[in-house]
Every structure is written in structure tokens, then in C-alpha cells.
Amino acid sequence: MAKMAGRACHRMYSAADTEEGHYKQRLSEALVASLKTAPHEFSVVYQPQYQLATGEMAGLEALLRWHHPEFGAVSPADFVPVAEQRGHIHELTEHLVRCILADLPKAAEGLPSGLRLAINISARQISDSRLQQLLDVLFARIRQICWLPEIEITETHLMHLSAECLARLRDFGDQGVSVAVDDFGTGYSSLAYLHTLPVHVLKIDRQFIKRLGGVGTDSRIVSAILGIADALELEVVAEGIENGAQYRMLNDLKCHRGQGFLMARPATWDAIKLLFFDTCQ
Ligand code: C2E
Ligand code: MG
Ligand code: MG
Numbered sequence: 705m706a707k708m709a710g711r712a713c714h715r716m717y718s719a720a721d722t723e724e725g726h727y728k729q730r731l732s733e734a735l736v737a738s739l740k741t742a743p744h745e746f747s748v749v750y751q752p753q754y755q756l757a758t759g760e761m762a763g764l765e766a767l768l769r770w771h772h773p774e775f776g777a778v779s780p781a782d783f784v785p786v787a788e789q790r791g792h793i794h795e796l797t798e799h800l801v802r803c804i805l806a807d808l809p810k811a812a813e814g815l816p817s818g819l820r821l822a823i824n825i826s827a828r829q830i831s832d833s834r835l836q837q838l839l840d841v842l843f844a845r846i847r848q849i850c851w852l853p854e855i856e857i858t859e860t861h862l863m864h865l866s867a868e869c870l871a872r873l874r875d876f877g878d879q880g881v882s883v884a885v886d887d888f889g890t891g892y893s894s895l896a897y898l899h900t901l902p903v904h905v906l907k908i909d910r911q912f913i914k915r916l917g918g919v920g921t922d923s924r925i926v927s928a929i930l931g932i933a934d935a936l937e938l939e940v941v942a943e944g945i946e947n948g949a950q951y952r953m954l955n956d957l958k959c960h961r962g963q964g965f966l967m968a969r970p971a972t973w974d975a976i977k978l979l980f981f982d983t984c985q
């Protein structure tokens with residue numbers, strides 16, 4: 705009986721596994737085809753970040769979107785890893801940067817100066833010289849409109865960077881680009897290691913923000929991260945703020961910046977400007 709159940713389980717697992725593998729394969733083929741022939745399916749949205757103490761807009765994070773005629777809206781959490789595995793992350797980032805460059809002139813009108821504009825970069829791209837040229841152009845244009853460039857790298861990737869990539873990150877810092885550790889708290893970087901990294905910002909992962917402000921509130925991890933940041937003189941951004949209680953707790957804990965659906969969802973420039981205009985009334 706147990707053997708049969710075991711076999712049944714095994715069959716179920718394999719079927720789901722094959723289905724998932726099949727989906728990924730189709731997604732991967734569609735991604736490659738769309739990048740080649742239908743780049744307009746990819747777009748960029750921006751999610752505002754705020755200074756928690758004052759409620760002022762402090763920056764924006766650029767996030768990729770892909771709308772495929774058959775698959776519909778595909779999450780970047782699904783297609784970015786596929787692009788990385790299939791060796792197409794460069795094309796995707798190139799497209800992202802081109803979209804941002806095209807958007808920047810209109811973005812600058814009607815929004816304050818001094819905003820940070822953050823883009824997510826895959827760790828394996830950091831030492832890519834083609835990307836370097838493109839990023840240099842982007843950073844120069846961001847500075848031209850008196851904004852500040854920021855790059856986000858996930859904590860898990862950051863821990864495995866080569867000496868060459870770390871040197872590149874240091875160069876970014878020297879050029880005034882701030883480096884943020886994305887999804888902080890989900891990797892295992894030690895205090896000692898973090899201290900040696902050329903980073904300026906910690907972005908607390910959404911899973912820790914979820915535990916704030918409700919039944920069974922647990923602020924210990926967020927407090928610990930803020931303590932680490934304070935000791936290392938790093939700025940802290942909380943991601944995924946969805947309710948007022950979370951916002952208030954983070955502000956009480958002296959978290960600097962925050963982003964989340966409570967304040968604004970990722971949106972186009974036109975929508976962001978309307979939002980900015982409304983909150984300034
Ligand atoms: P991330 O960089 O940690 O981005 C934050 C994600 O949280 C975004 O999902 C955003 O829409 C979502 N989010 C923001 N506020 C809230 C909230 O209050 N509640 C909830 N439930 N979610 C919130 P998105 O846009 O689906 O992106 C997912 C991930 O895909 C990103 O995580 C990032 O790792 C990756 N990604 C997105 N765009 C790019 C890109 O241009 N390049 C690379 N390499 N990765 C990207
Ligand atoms: Mg990010
Ligand atoms: Mg994040």
C-alpha cells in the first residue's frame with residue numbers, strides 16, 4: 705500500500721514537474737522570440753519611494769513588465785530568471801535602459817530634483833562591458849536632470865560576487881551611484897562581510913514588513929536590520945508597505961525610506977505625476 709501510495713505520489717510529482725518544465729520551456733522560447741521581434745511587449749513601470757518621516761517622494765524603482773499575447777502579463781520574478789538562464793539578460797536590460805532613457809525627459813518635468821532612480825541589475829551583468837557603456841549613458845542622463853542613480857542587487861547574489869565584480873561595484877560608488885542590497889534578510893550575509901562590501905543601502909525584504917502591524921506583530925528582525933544599518937552607516941528602505949500600521953511602525957523604528965502599495969503601486973510616469981500633484985495639493 706505504502707509502496708503504491710509512494711508510487712502515486714511520485715507520479716503526481718513528475719507530472720507537475722514535467723508540466724512546470726514544459727511551461728518554462730515555452731516561456732523561454734516566447735521570451736527569446738519577443739525580444740527579437742516584439743520588443744514593444746516589454747515596458748517599464750516605476751514605483752515611488754518615500755521619506756517615511758516627511759512623506760516626501762524620495763525616489764523611484766524601475767520595474768520591468770512583459771505583456772505577451774498568449775501568456776498575458778508575465779511577472780519579472782518568472783521571466784528575469786529565465787532570461788538569465790538562457791543568456792538573454794543583456795538584451796532585456798538593454799531594452800530596460802533604452803525605455804528609461806526614452807522616458808527621462810518627460811519624467812523630469814513636474815517631479816522634484818534630488819530623486820533617486822533605482823534599477824535592478826543581475827549580479828552576472830556587473831562586469832559586462834557592454835552593459836557598462838549603456839549604464840554610463842543612463843547615469844549621466846539621470847544626473848543631467850539632477851536625480852541620483854541607484855542600482856539594486858539581491859543579497860543572495862551579492863554574497864557570491866567575484867573580486868572583479870566587487871571592484872566594479874566600488875567604481876559605481878566612486879561615481880556617486882548608490883548600491884542597494886535588495887531583498888535584504890533573505891540571504892545570509894554576516895555583519896563582518898557586509899562591512900567589507902561597497903554598499904550604501906539595505907532594502908528590507910517584504911516578508912519582514914508583512915510581520916509588522918497586525919496580529920502577532922514581530923518587529924525583531926526589522927529592528928535588528930535597522931541596528932546593523934545604523935552601525936554600518938547605511939540607509940534603509942522598506943519594501944512592501946501595505947498598511948498604515950506598518951508605515952507607522954517603520955517610521956517609529958526610524959526606517960528612512962519606504963515603498964509599497966499603501967503609498968503607490970508601480971505605474972507609468974503620467975500616473976506618478978498625477979499622484980505627486982495630488983499629494984502636493
Ligand atoms: P524587487 O526588486 O524586490 O521588486 C519589488 C517587487 O515587489 C516588485 O514586484 C513590486 O511590484 C512588488 N511590490 C512593491 N510594493 C509591494 C507591496 O506593497 N505589496 C506587494 N505584495 N508587492 C509589492 P515585481 O515588479 O513583480 O518584480 C519582482 C522582481 O523581479 C523584483 O523584485 C526584481 O527582483 C525582479 N525585477 C523586476 N524588474 C527587473 C529588472 O529590470 N531587472 C532585473 N534584473 N530584475 C527585475
Ligand atoms: Mg528591487
Ligand atoms: Mg526587493
Ligand code: MG
Binds near residue numbers: 887909910943
Ligand atoms: Mg523582494
